[in-house]
Amino acid sequence: MKRWHVPLLEEKEVLIIEDSQAVGILLKDFLNRLGFKKIRSCQNGKAGIEAFKEITATGTVPLVFLDYNLPDMNAFSIMTQLLNMKPEVKVIIETAREKTEESIKDVIAQGAYQYLAKPIRLEKIKEIIETLKNEESIITKEIFDSVVNLMSGATQFSLLRLSQYLDKTDEEITPIINQLMSNKKITQINTIKEIACPRCNNVRVAQMFHCPKCRGADFKQEKIIEHYKCGNVSTESSYAEDKCPKCHQVIKVFGVDYRTQDNFYACNECKEIFAEILSDYLCLKCNEKFTLEHAKLLSSKGYAWLR
Ligand SMILES: [Zn+2]
Ligand SMILES: [Zn+2]
Numbered sequence: 001m002k003r004w005h006v007p008l009l010e011e012k013e014v015l016i017i018e019d020s021q022a023v024g025i026l027l028k029d030f031l032n033r034l035g036f037k038k039i040r041s042c043q044n045g046k047a048g049i050e051a052f053k054e055i056t057a058t059g060t061v062p063l064v065f066l067d068y069n070l071p072d073m074n075a076f077s078i079m080t081q082l083l084n085m086k087p088e089v090k091v092i093i094e095t096a097r098e099k100t101e102e103s104i105k106d107v108i109a110q111g112a113y114q115y116l117a118k119p120i121r122l123e124k125i126k127e128i129i130e131t132l133k134n135e136e137s138i139i140t141k142e143i144f145d146s147v148v149n150l151m152s153g154a155t156q157f158s159l160l161r162l163s164q165y166l167d168k169t170d171e172e173i174t175p176i177i178n179q180l181m182s183n184k185k186i187t188q189i190n191t192i193k194e195i196a197c198p199r200c201n202n203v204r205v206a207q208m209f210h211c212p213k214c215r216g217a218d219f220k221q222e223k224i225i226e227h228y229k230c231g232n233v234s235t236e237s238s239y240a241e242d243k244c245p246k247c248h249q250v251i252k253v254f255g256v257d258y259r260t261q262d263n264f265y266a267c268n269e270c271k272e273i274f275a276e277i278l279s280d281y282l283c284l285k286c287n288e289k290f291t292l293e294h295a296k297l298l299s300s301k302g303y304a305w306l307r
């Protein structure tokens with residue numbers, strides 16, 4: 001299974017496109033203090049776009065701080081190019097200009113994520129980062145969709161199941177869970193106990209049903225007729241033209257001559273009639289077969305979808 005890592009926001013790369021070295025250093029310093037380590041600075045639009053291409057080629061989309069007034073290119077045109085390459089990119093526009101409410105709306109309407117007024121204050125950056133953290137966008141759409149696809153068939157699911165399906169550790173899963181919860185997609189419920197493979201602990205197990213006599217899997221639900229007189233018990237279909245297959249008498253009055261019982265099974269292979277199906281489990285990971293008696297029962301946090 002494909003592995004992908006859910007980065008914390010602080011693990012994200014940051015690209016600063018800012019012509020003033022002083023502002024660039026200040027911004028970098030603030031972001032460092034907020035926990036960001038991978039920060040790249042460019043002094044003009046052209047270099048910024050190149051850097052953006054290089055970073056995205058490694059499979060990650062950086063958080064972009066873009067100066068509104070660059071010497072070589074218009075900030076809107078840079079932003080449009082970045083958005084063209086990666087529509088999910090978050091661009092934070094910095095500007096020293098006194099901005100009216102209208103022009104801020106303009107920047108946002110053009111696709112900027114946020115607007116950062118100069119002089120840049122640590123508090124404001126902190127605020128933006130906090131907002132970002134609380135957004136669904138931290139989880140890539142791919143990951144979000146995977147969770148939804150994998151678990152949408154169930155009204156509830158466990159942390160263990162999700163981590164096994166996604167092939168992730170609990171630490172990697174936690175940000176996804178937190179995100180889904182803060183977006184009111186799921187809610188935490190009681191602990192879920194699940195049947196797991198005794199060999200590999202996997203909860204992806206299939207329940208298998210068998211005939212208790214021959215262990216075959218070819219059986220169907222049948223109505224059973226018991227003929228009181230001769231004691232014959234067999235399927236309804238074996239009483240052709242209402243004749244008992246054992247004594248060949250016609251069964252006449254229900255409750256007097258015979259009785260019926262639903263919820264029986266008839267094996268198509270060995271003809272056994274049985275009320276209880278033999279069931280065991282197959283681990284879908286390591287192919288181990290085991291009975292309920294030998295199964296492991298594992299508990300983990302439970303979650304339910306909010307719909
Ligand atoms: Zn297994
Ligand atoms: Zn009979």
Ligand SMILES: [Zn+2]
Binds near residue numbers: 268271
């Ligand atoms: Zn059988």
